Amino acid sequence: MPNKRRQFSVGLVSLGCAKNAVDLQVMAGALLTEGIALSSNPDRADCILVNTCAFIEAARQEANDEILRACDLKRSGKARFVVVTGCLPQRYGASLAAKYPEVDGWLGIDHLFDLPALLRSLSAPDRPKSVASRLVGAVLQTAPSTAAAPAAAPVLVSTARDTLFEPPVPDFTITGGVHAFLKVADGCNHACAYCAIPAIRGHLRSRRPRDILAEARALVRSGIRELDVVAQDVTAYGRDLRDGTSLASLLTSLDRIRGDFWLRLLYGYPSLISDELLSVMASARHVCRYIDLPLQHSHPEMLRAMRRADTVRHIGSIVGRLRAAVPGIALRTTFIVGFPGETEAHFEHLLDFVRASEFDQLGVFTFSPEEGTPAAKMDGTVAPEMAELRRSRLMEAQQEIVERRLASMAGIRARVLVEQVDGDRAVARAEFQAPDVDGATLIANPPASLRPGDFAEVEITGHEGYDLVAKLSGGTAVKRR
Ligand code: SF4
Incomplete structure (x- = not known):
């Protein structure tokens, strides 16, 4: 156990999406519970904890840069340990240990609560025996020894991907501000052709409503004024519980919490927007008239190629349906351009859709072939320059919409x-x-x-x-x- 009197501290490096940030918050809570201090400056901490994303190449590159930076600090004597957690070790496991010999431990997504034990073991004089004896039940992969690191770093990665962490009563939020992420589920049961997330995070696991409510109440009591409800797909929330629980029923319960606060829905799935959910959104006191609903494309052929065929029959009506059911709702969405097989005609369809829909907020990504996904092996590759050009054209069209929209808001x-x-x-x-x-x-x-x-x-x-x-x-x- 790190000596508390020496103020052993862990510096947190948060990478990736809001769901990943919640995982880091869970680990930070576990450390605080054990009396291990957190440092607001990772450069001056005893241990640097890098919580990674491995969704796309850009995220892996960012993780690589941060891990190397942490290893530099360790080499220069400023840090004693480097621990890497999250999607990167979950996806690549023990193969990472040889690439980064200075890293002292790797934890996949099922092992976040093993962090305090890992730190205790690292600082114990009989490391790595101590690590192995404490965590042997969980070590599924063993890092190969290298000349630079003869004592192989533990790599705790479970292929089950079935753990759903219940954070302790929150007295700490990773955002550090007036909003907090409320993670209601992990994993995803969809199979979008381009997406590695189900392979990394596993199947849908919804938290029990009572646990979410307890966390939400505590957050509101602590002064948080906005709860951002997140999951890989918030609209699928509750389906795996098989007891009638749904996002609509959860929101109804959350809306009864006393206090002045907002609830906001991020990361929905188009075909799972129910009339009941819209009705709750329209009438609830605390729910923002806002939804983040990644649509990814408008053309039916592209949606089918993306293995989002269930959204084809919704795509033409979804925007009108949302605006009719929840007057004033703000819509954020994202699209992928340059998906294999995307022709100029498909893209023009998307451009027209964006112009007609007038989304409040829009993000556009160029397709990135992810190893292990069906899309990575599809024919009809679109040249990166063409994909980038389409991204620019879409963003230009949106820019005009945003300009008009913002200008029209003066006086409201x-x-x-x-x-x-x-x-x-x-x-x-x-x-x-x-x-x-x-x-x-x-x-x-x-x-x-x-x-x-x-x-x-x-x-x-x-x-x-x-x-x-x-x-x-x-x-x-x-x-x-
Ligand atoms: S809904 Fe599709 S894109 Fe989103 S996490 Fe699930 S598989 Fe990936």
Whole structure:
């Protein structure tokens, strides 16, 4: 066990999506429970913990850079240990140990709670025997010894991918701000042709509603003002529980929690949007009129090729259906261009769809062939330059929509959640602006009384880039934590 009096500390490096950030939060909570300190500066910690993403090549490259940076710190004597967790070891297992001999331990997604034991073992004088004896039941892969690291680092990677961690009562959030991610499930039962996530994270596992509710209550009590509901596919929530639990029923229960807070849905799946869910979204007090719904393409042939055929019959009506059922709803979506077999006609279909749909927020990715996925072996490769060109054309079309939309908002009033107050400017978000991915609402000359976590009424006065500019309007309703 690291000596608490020496303030052994772990510095966290968070990579990847919101779901991954929640995993890091779970590990951080486990460390705090064991009395192990967290360092806000990974460069000055005894142990650097890199929680990785391995979804696409760009994510793996980022993980590689961070691992090498941590190893440099260890070589220079600034850090004693480097531990790597998450999707990268889950996907590549023991093969990583030879590539990064300075890394002291690897934990896959089923082993997050083994982190404190691993740290104890690392700092024990009889390492690695101690590691092996403590964790032998879980070690499914053994890293090969190398000249640089004769004592092989433990690699704890389970092929089961069936663990669903219940975080302890949260007294710590990875976001560190006024919003927190509420992970309701892990894994995914879809089989999109381009996606490695089901192979990495396993099948759908939904948390029990009572555990989610307990976590949500504790977060609201602690001052969190926005709960961002996340999973690989939030709309599939509850299906595996087979007791009638659904996202609609969960939201209904979450909406009954006392307090002033927002609930926001991220990562939905088009064909699983039920009328019941829309009805809850339209009537709930706390649920933002906002959904992030990755559609990936509009053309039926492309959707079938992507193995999202179940969305074909929804694609033409989904935008109108959402806007009719939840008036004022903000829609965020993502598309993939350059998928194998995508012709100019398919792309033009998508371009027309984007122009007609006028999404509030849009992300566009170029196809990345992921090893082990069906799409990686498909014919009809689109040249990377062509895919990039299509991405630019789609983003240009969206840019015009965004410009029009933002300009038309001048003069409207909105309720915003204040995130930061920085002298002559406050950064806030309206319900149509999700944290991290969408623009913000900037309030000029905020009063000294305005604090992060306050809700306030503003009048939009203009925009700067993707951000709205606003002033506090009369009758500001400020809620204190
Ligand atoms: S819904 Fe499709 S893209 Fe999303 S995680 Fe599941 S398989 Fe991957």
